Amino acid sequence: MIYQLTVPAAVKGVDEIRVLEWHGDVGRSFAQGELIVELETHKAVVEVRAGQPGVLRRVLAEAGDWKEIGLALAVFSDTADEPTPADDKDLAELAVDFEVT
Structure with missing residues (x-):
């Protein structure tokens, strides 16, 4: 299945967040956590x-880019060989956890 990672509403009253650093390149597999x-x-x-x-x-937003809450940051899939759609609209949400420091 194909998923999108969107900007989380992590901090109350914040409308946009800047991408600081990606912790992997396109093609990297991430385990839960x-x-x-x-x-x-x-x-x-x-x-x-x-x-x-x-x-x-x-990756739809590079380091330094500001994105509004709810907008897509990246596209993920369950496996590396799944075809991705040309249109990133209406994709399922990637489940994430976040911590604010």
Whole structure:
């Protein structure tokens, strides 16, 4: 199955978050609990961890990019050989856990 990772509403009152650092390149498999990406607001850092296993297939926001809450950051799949759609709309949400520091 194909999933999208969206900007989490991790900090109350924040409308957008900046991508700080990806913790893997396209093609990397993430196990549940592994750190995928670090995001930051003007006051906090948000660590986004995989809530399910998956393979990073496409990055839609590079380090330094600001994205609004709910917008897609990346596309994941269950396996590396699944074909990804040309259109990233209406994809299932990748399950994630996050910690705000």
